[in-house]
Amino acid sequence: MAAGGWEAVVMWPRHRLEDPVAVDGIDAADGAPFRRVLVPVESLSQSASALSLAARIGAATAGKLRLVHVRSWDPPMPRGGGRFYPESSEEATxxxxxxxxxxxxxxxxxxxxxxxxxSSSMGMAILAESAGWGADVIVLPSRPRRWLGLGLWEKAARQIERRAVCPVLLVYPGRT
Structure with a gap:
């Protein structure tokens, strides 16, 4: 486990590197440092480990962070009106x-x-923002697997892991 109570695993597009990442000297495969770091943020408490790692990468490379929060919505029910948003725009902001x-x-x-x-396209929205901003790496907060099924965030994380064109760092909160 890395200092700071978190653990990171590198997910390169289409295959997995099993070794935990040492933060010092994180570079892209071609030797260019990660200068454009995208971090999806679900909530501060659930994203703190990923934000901490991204901030260390940004500080080490004089890079920039792009933080993305997806305000998800569910499609309207038949004869039920418009979209349903679990959070208000003020809460998302x-x-x-x-x-x-x-x-x-x-x-x-x-x-x-x-x-x-x-809701079903949260991962794709994050990938679109990553591509549009030109991210060198995505630092993705993650959680241990659940016993029953996957939540929306876990499904979005899987979409990102499978379809990202840049490296993805999965950051799990510390398991103490």
Missing amino acids: AILEAAMTFAWSRGVEASGVVVEAQ
Whole structure:
């Protein structure tokens, strides 16, 4: 386990490297440092480990962070009106602001965006933002597997792992 109570695993597109990542000297395969780091943020408490690692990468490479919060919606029920959003736009903005403050407090340049997407397409929305911004790496907060099924975030993480064109760092909270 890395210092700071978290563990990271590198997920390169289409295959997995099993060795845990040492933060010092993280570089892309061609030797270019990760200077554009994208971090999807679900909530500050669940994303703190990934934000901490991303901030360390950004500080080490003088890079920039792009924080993305997906405000998901469910399609309308038949004869049920419009879309259903589990959180308000104010709540989504507050989550993103807290994450940006976290990054800025560590001396890293960070920008952020709230995107809206159907719940089943959260991962694709994050990948679209990654491609549009030109991310060198995605630092993805993750959780241990559940006993029954996958939640929305886990499904989005799997979409990202499978379809990302840049390296993905999966960051699990510390298991103490």
